[in-house]
Structure formats: structure tokens, C-alpha cells
Amino acid sequence: MSSVEKTLSIVKPDAVERNLTENIKEYFLKNNLKIVKEKKIQVSKDEAAEFYRVHQTKPFYDRLCNYLSSGPITVMILEGENAIKENRRIMGATDPKNAEDGTIRKKYGISIDKNSIHGSDSVENAKKEIEFFFKN
Numbered sequence: 085m086s087s088v089e090k091t092l093s094i095v096k097p098d099a100v101e102r103n104l105t106e107n108i109k110e111y112f113l114k115n116n117l118k119i120v121k122e123k124k125i126q127v128s129k130d131e132a133a134e135f136y137r138v139h140q141t142k143p144f145y146d147r148l149c150n151y152l153s154s155g156p157i158t159v160m161i162l163e164g165e166n167a168i169k170e171n172r173r174i175m176g177a178t179d180p181k182n183a184e185d186g187t188i189r190k191k192y193g194i195s196i197d198k199n200s201i202h203g204s205d206s207v208e209n210a211k212k213e214i215e216f217f218f219k220n
């Protein structure tokens with residue numbers, strides 16, 4: 085079944101620093117994901133910790149929060165048919181070493197930490213993550 089969904093995308097500090105935001109946006113547009121909202125911001129470590137709270141028991145949590153708050157990021161709401169799954173397909177596997185050819189992480193990812201991009205993994209998390217960055 086297909087349906088129009090919204091999902092959250094984050095261009096992470098490693099990719100913003102290398103000026104890759106426009107290149108990454110091309111992947112979304114080519115794959116019929118519309119960019120509905122977009123802003124460049126920097127989050128504090130506390131905000132990063134709140135955003136990634138689902139990972140709080142993981143050994144990499146502290147490193148992850150330090151990293152997300154280490155420099156500017158670009159957050160976007162993407163919209164399209166099956167946007168959540170589509171976005172994750174376009175991003176590729178979490179670890180760029182395992183990412184499929186033609187994906188964003190294969191092309192730009194540096195490591196599992198500096199993997200250039202984040203995307204919501206479920207309808208429920210997409211809603212929460214969009215609200216986190218775009219409370220009106």
C-alpha cells in the first residue's frame with residue numbers, strides 16, 4: 085500500500101561542513117521527495133541528547149550527541165509517496181561501508197558516526213522528529 089507521508093531528514097555536521105547539502109537535496113528531488121521545510125541550525129548537546137533519546141542505552145550515545153551538536157546541521161521535512169521508506173532507501177545502510185551503490189551514504193559517508201545524514205525510521209518517529217525541529 086502506498087500513501088503520502090512526511091519524514092525528517094538531517095544533513096549532519098560532516099556533510100554540511102563539506103558543502104554537500106545541495107548535492108544531497110538533488111537525491112531527494114530526483115526520487116520524488118519534495119522538500120517542504122528546511123533550516124540550517126546548530127543544536128546544543130542537551131538538544132541532541134533529547135533528539136536521540138531512543139538510543140540512550142547504547143554505548144555510542146554520548147559520542148553521537150557530541151557529534152550532532154559539533155557543528156551546523158540542515159534539517160528538512162520531506163514529503164512524498166512512502167517518504168519514510170523511500171528516504172531510508174536513498175540514504176543507504178547506517179554504516180557507509182555497507183551502503184548500496186547509488187545511495188547518499190555510499191557516496192558521501194565517512195564512517196558510521198560521520199554518515200552524513202539521518203532519516204526517521206517509522207511513522208511514529210517521523211511525527212516526533214518533525215515536531216522536535218518544527219514546532220510552530
Ligand code: CMP
Pocket residue numbers: 139144148178196197198199201202203
Ligand atoms: P542515525 O541514522 O542518525 O541514527 C543514530 C546514529 O548513531 C546513526 O545514524 C549512526 O551515525 C550512529 N551510530 C554510531 N554507532 C552506531 C552503531 N553501532 N549502530 C547504529 N548507529 C550507530
